[in-house]
Amino acid sequence: DTEVTQTPKHLVMGMTNKKSLKCEQHMGHRAMYWYKQKAKKPPELMFVYSYEKLSINESVPSRFSPECPNSSLLNLHLHALQPEDSALYLCASGYRATNEKLFFGSGTQLSVL
Amino acid sequence: GDSVTQMEGPVTLSEEAFLTINCTYTATGYPSLFWYVQYPGEGLQLLLKATKADDKGSNKGFEATYRKETTSFHLEKGSVQVSDSAVYFCALLLSNAGGTSYGKLTFGQGTILTVHP
Numbered sequence A: 001d002t003e004v005t006q007t008p009k010h011l012v013m014g015m016t017n018k019k020s021l022k023c024e025q026h027m028g029h030r031a032m033y034w035y036k037q038k039a040k041k042p043p044e045l046m047f048v049y050s051y052e053k054l055s056i057n058e059s060v061p062s063r064f065s066p067e068c069p070n071s072s073l074l075n076l077h078l079h080a081l082q083p084e085d086s087a088l089y090l091c092a093s094g095y096r097a098t099n100e101k102l103f104f105g106s107g108t109q110l111s112v113l
Numbered sequence B: 001g002d003s004v005t006q007m008e009g010p011v012t013l014s015e016e017a018f019l020t021i022n023c024t025y026t027a028t029g030y031p032s033l034f035w036y037v038q039y040p041g042e043g044l045q046l047l048l049k050a051t052k053a054d055d056k057g058s059n060k061g062f063e064a065t066y067r068k069e070t071t072s073f074h075l076e077k078g079s080v081q082v083s084d085s086a087v088y089f090c091a092l093l094l095s096n097a098g099g100t101s102y103g104k105l106t107f108g109q110g111t112i113l114t115v116h117p
Helices: none
Strands: A004-007 A010-013 A018-025 A031-037 A044-050 A053-057 A064-070 A073-079 A087-094 A108-112 B003-006 B011-014 B019-021 B023-026 B030-038 B044-050 B056-059 B062-065 B075-077 B086-095 B105-107 B111-116
Touching: A004 A087, A010 A018, A018 A031, A018 A087, A031 A073, A044 A064, A044 A073, A053 A064, A073 A087, B003 B086, B003 B105, B011 B019, B019 B111, B023 B030, B023 B086, B030 B062, B044 B062
Parallel strands: A010 A108, B011 B111
Antiparallel strands: A004 A018, A018 A073, A031 A044, A031 A087, A044 A053, A064 A073, A087 A108, B003 B023, B019 B075, B030 B044, B030 B086, B044 B056, B056 B062, B062 B075, B086 B105, B086 B111
């Protein structure tokens, strides 16, 4: 299994909703990442987890809350989002945070109304 | 700071044409360089990489050579196909002398490639 699986593929939510994005990999990777990608722009790093511990937070607003419950799963909890948070949210994983090859999921396309 | 600059697109070619997408970078430390491809509605896939100067990465007919003297990593393909239509991102990953990188990729702005039959 060489895939990073993200669910849901599409999500529409209101500004008062609470929702979660999920990411799963079974490649034995110990580094996992959340990226945000706006249309026609490159991905921007949000969070890095290394061995289930948060190692990088790129000054992301607290309405985004990451969680890594085990080495295979990564969640992104969303609360009180703004319309400008609408974007494609990509999960990625790698063997270690020091390893250069990242495997990306297909992303969750999020729309905030 | 560290940055990657790609040629502006979009690039439109006919099938079997030669492709070049320029990429230059500025970085301190010891960067590894990558090309990622993103097909419509999908995430990013690693296309090729080079981890040190003069390395050549290649995959699926695409090639790029890590040129430290010109701080460049241009992507080339001799004969493009319609299926190559996608967005191409050049990216760098900095490491210290011990190889620690923390996995933070810096991406260029992306180049949209459209290939017509």
